Amino acid sequence: MSKDRLIIFDTTLRDGEQSPGASMTRDEKVRIAKMLEKMGVDVIEAGFAIASVGDFESVRAVADAVKNSTVCSLARTGAEDIDRAAEALRSAESGRIHTFIATSPIHMEYKLRMAPDNVVERAVAAVKHARNLVADVEFSCEDASRSEYDFMCRIIEQVIDAGARTINLPDTVGYGEPGEYGEMVSRLMNAIPNADKAVFSVHCHNDLGLAVANSLSAVMHGARQVECTINGLGERAGNASLEELVMAVRTRADIFPVEVSVDATQIVPTSRLVSSITGFPVQPNKAIVGANAFAHESGIHQDGVLKYRETYEIMRAEDVGWNANKLVLGKHSGRAAFKARLEELGISLDNQAALNLAFTRFKELADKKHEIFDEDLQALMSDVQPEESDVKYRFIGLEAVSKTGLKPRADIELAVDNTPQQASAEGDGPVDAAFKATEMLVNSGANLLLYSVNAITSGTDSQGEVQVRLEKDGTIVNGNGADTDIIIASVKAYLDALNLLEAGVLKAHPQRGI
Ligand SMILES: CC(=O)SCCNC(=O)CCNC(=O)[C@H](O)C(C)(C)COP(=O)(O)OP(=O)(O)OC[C@H]1O[C@@H](n2cnc3c(N)ncnc32)[C@H](O)[C@@H]1OP(=O)(O)O
Ligand SMILES: CC(C)C(=O)C(=O)O
Ligand SMILES: [Mg+2]
The missing domain is CATH 3.20.20.70 (Aldolase class I)
Structure with a gap:
């Protein structure tokens, strides 16, 4: 009719x-x-x-x-x-x-x-x-x-x-x-x-x-x-x-x-x-056009969608103008989506035991981090991580001062090869001052390519998660740091990246790069 x-x-x-x-x-x-x-x-x-x-x-x-x-x-x-x-x-x-x-x-x-x-x-x-x-x-x-x-x-x-x-x-x-x-x-x-x-x-x-x-x-x-x-x-x-x-x-x-x-x-x-x-943003959970409208993070849903899309999708993302649906890896994800994403990245696991081990490490990371990106997975799957005992730079403490009318300043204390050292610097902001003070101690010569901050949870008491991308002699690394104090999270991320450069992770495992 x-x-x-x-x-x-x-x-x-x-x-x-x-x-x-x-x-x-x-x-x-x-x-x-x-x-x-x-x-x-x-x-x-x-x-x-x-x-x-x-x-x-x-x-x-x-x-x-x-x-x-x-x-x-x-x-x-x-x-x-x-x-x-x-x-x-x-x-x-x-x-x-x-x-x-x-x-x-x-x-x-x-x-x-x-x-x-x-x-x-x-x-x-x-x-x-x-x-x-x-x-x-x-x-x-x-x-x-x-x-x-x-x-x-x-x-x-x-x-x-x-x-x-x-x-x-x-x-x-x-x-x-x-x-x-x-x-x-x-x-x-x-x-x-x-x-x-x-x-x-x-x-x-x-x-x-x-x-x-x-x-x-x-x-x-x-x-x-x-x-x-x-x-x-x-x-x-x-x-x-x-x-x-x-x-x-x-x-x-x-x-x-x-x-x-x-x-x-x-x-x-x-x-x-x-x-x-x-200038009106679209809320992520808005039907049809929200960023999450065709995204799945839960393991049971991801497993269903991988087996047969219509188990959890009543429309096709492509039919309303998205490139495709999205399986987001996070703390609710399961082995099926984890394994499928690794395979897309060209990483295969030999057996169920290897998958279980990698999956346990993935869940540990997902408990600390909102969303697990491809770079995180690649880093996670790299078997050469700087050993805890090999870590060259460790954060001990910092004091950052930011006052209207005064140039921001940071006093920082790090352990370099297990020896505590201190430095102070001024900067354009407290993060800039803290990075400058860090560089006075480590003198890395690395270039800062990216600095990004995300709140892990909402609210002013939330954990801030910082990502720092450094480049040195053509090698690029991503360092991550989290803390409720955003300046501390920034220094931790900076040191994480420096330690990766030091450990030469990229030389052995180029997939840790971007
Ligand atoms: C439900 C809706 O969305 S209706 C559309 C609403 N959109 C807008 O109002 C946006 C555009 N509006 C405007 O730019 C202005 O309001 C104008 C130019 C239309 C009118 O401006 P002004 O002449 O200064 O009138 P003002 O906005 O203060 O008041 C509205 C007048 O229209 C009258 N009016 C309202 N609806 C109608 C109507 N459908 N038919 C006739 N008169 C109407 C009101 O009674 C009021 O009259 P009054 O001034 O004699 O009391
Ligand atoms: C003008 C009319 C159609 C209107 O916008 C409304 O009533 O909401
Ligand atoms: Mg109306």
Whole structure:
């Protein structure tokens, strides 16, 4: 049986931009709009033309640039708003004016300060005016989920008669509950005599974390347009996320009676573009586009995925634009993933006993370190580690002083070949001072290539984990150090790298390098 089409209306550039701090320039909006067009989004709401000259120019630039998606501008019900929207959309291949007015008692009384009859009049006049300027007019009952049913029936019937071809029922404040909201949509569609002349649409906010659930429930109850944003960006807690809606409908095609014509492989690149332009990072556990959405760290899951991917994956990472899924090695990992990764690195173990031994060492390391990278594994598998008795430099203690107005200073005490030695130095910061003091004692001549700090756990009391990469005469080593004091962790990492250089580990085992 053929399925209905679900129209994907993206409002990243309008409602998404209403997130405090997410303002975009005209050129940034055009770049995102081009990506949305490439993705095959049906309607792109590019802005609110009357809001500012900049927003007007953005809608106009998107209308100029985009040819395969409908470009839309928001407008209140006043003629000036609608004229401005039409003007901005003049060059659009397919342009839509989206006009709206609030229909809930609370908004009509306290915000608009209008009587309901007056609201109906304004809505009808706005739609008629817009229809004189463009063929495609959408009308939204703002705050529909808190509006009275009979009043919505009345206003919607009249705006459809006036020429609106899309009727949007926003859950403006994210108050809806999936069952109730879906039912509202089907009740209205069944009761309004001319409902068949319009596409019913939903626009859900995420104040209770229900935006996607509410939208999908509405789809099950007859809505055929969903308004959404990339990464769920939007006013307050955001809007329904485009990637979640698209992938829910695709993945549960057995349930949803609709299909979408979006190229889902463009989802991750578009998500990254929106995140980099707005400066809003994507949380790692965000569905579809979060860094962990297709990553597995637990041994039981990794074992399952290695045996048959679908044991723990309901979508393919490649289908939404990732290169591949990821098996992350950490303290929850098991032998199956450990062994598979070693094999990918060209390291094979002779027998189960060798695997068990290596795995025990791996778990010991994983207890100290967030994530085990390939370099860690290679180092772990190198049978030449500097023997404890061969370690040349050992940390004894340090005092670092950092005071506003004074140059940072570090006094350090190390054991060099088991003989305690001390040095003091100033630096650009306390870490720089500590490294300089260390160099006064060791005089290594090594070049510092990388210095990175990670918190092992969250909180100000967490262990800091430092990685230091040193180069000397073409040999590169990674040293690691951990401590709750970040300066101490830094010196430990520096000494670890120096000891590796001293032990000549790389000469015997080049895989310890990068
Ligand atoms: C649910 C939503 O997301 S709605 C879209 C929200 N987005 C935005 O507001 C972003 C862009 N907005 C703006 O730049 C400005 O608010 C403007 C340019 C639209 C209006 O600015 P101002 O004229 O200074 O008005 P202000 O923002 O202070 O107040 C809004 C006015 O619009 C009225 N209004 C609100 N919605 C509507 C509507 N749908 N139709 C007609 N009038 C409306 C309000 O009652 C208020 O009128 P009042 O000044 O007579 O009391
Ligand atoms: C303007 C409308 C569609 C809106 O953004 C809302 O009600 O949330
Ligand atoms: Mg909104």
